[in-house]
Structure formats: structure tokens, C-alpha cells
Amino acid sequence: xxxxxxxxxxxxxxxxxxxxxxxxxxxxxxxxxxxxxxxxxxxxxxxxxxxxxxxxx
Numbered sequence: 001x002x003x004x005x006x007x008x009x010x011x012x013x014x015x016x017x018x019x020x021x022x023x024x025x026x027x028x029x030x031x032x033x034x035x036x037x038x039x040x041x042x043x044x045x046x047x048x049x050x051x052x053x054x055x056x057x
Contacts, residue, residue: 032038 030038
């Protein structure tokens with residue numbers, strides 16, 4: 001009986017420390033990744049970053 005408890009405890013700890021989280025789903029790919037709106041937002045972010053960089057000097 002002690003052997004069964006020991007084996008059960010080892011298996012339980014091995015499963016608990018596997019490091020994989022199965023509750024989280026893989027993020028879905030954005031079907032609009034190459035859309036005009038996203039490219040405009042990216043351009044605006046680049047312009048803001050450039051303005052911030054210029055202020056540093």
C-alpha cells in the first residue's frame with residue numbers, strides 16, 4: 001500500500017510540474033493583419049516614435 005501511495009505521489013508531482021498550461025488557448029491569427037487600418041496605425045506609431053527620439057537631443 002505504501003508503494004502505491006509513493007508511486008501515486010510521484011506521478012502526481014510529475015504531472016503538476018510539467019510546465020504546460022492547457023487552460024490557455026493559442027491566440028488566433030489576425031485575419032486583418034495586412035489591412036489598411038493596421039498599416040495606418042503602424043505608420044502613426046513610427047511617426048510618434050520618431051518625434052520622441054528627436055526630442056531626446
